[in-house]
Amino acid sequence: MEKREQLYEGKAKKVYATDDPELVIVSYKDDATALDGLKKGTIVGKGVINNQMTNRLMARMEKAGIPTHFVKELSERDTLVRRVSIVPLEVIIRNLSAGHFASRYGVEEGIVFPEPTIEFSYKNDDLHDPLLNAYHAVALGLASWQEIELIKKYAFAVNDVLKAFWADCGVTLVDFKLEFGKTAQGQIVLADEISPDTCRLWDAKTGEKLDKDRFRRDMGGVEDAYAEVMRRLLAHDGE
């Protein structure tokens, strides 16, 4: 399957058409942004890691009965996926307090919740991805109630699979962001990526951050952190 014209360029990926109207190729870049694109940088090798990590995790989701857009890895940075229209919601699941949850509610990071939380934000950089609830999403025509219920069910199911897998790797899954897409047939599927860009991953023993917060917070050691989580994933994948 070959790349045809570029359809879209996002902050971390490009999307290309193929000869099949129902399939597109995503190509992962090393570009990193934070603060709604205001802060820009490069994380060398990130595109390769995020592509390969996402694909392995998407395959696990499929195995667990969660439909995804994943079709086939084509190369280090390129993957064939089903063409979807992205539901403009960022779906965030949290197992521990961190990031915006901690700052918004004035609590410390690292509080373990009795059960996972879910929140939605409107995927719109110009508006700084404002938080919104299901009623708002329906009012704005972003998704139907049935779609939102399905998205919630899938998001918690992703959390169950992902949390257990990362625990086996000695990594605490703190929180993560998912995006869903709708196929031409109207099926809701998990899309986008699952990577250290979109998850908070802490070393289970030391609490060391092994994710994009090292870039967001100028902590250094960004490339090493991505390589470390990928190494741990590969050591436990295929079990």
Ligand code: TMP
């Ligand atoms: P937050 O605490 O900043 O709301 O982030 C929650 C999770 O979502 C965290 O794992 C990082 C991820 N995330 C993204 O993938 N993209 C974004 O634009 C933001 C703000 C967060």
Ligand code: ASP
């Ligand atoms: N990806 C987001 C941006 O560039 C932010 C983030 O991941 O923190 O704005």
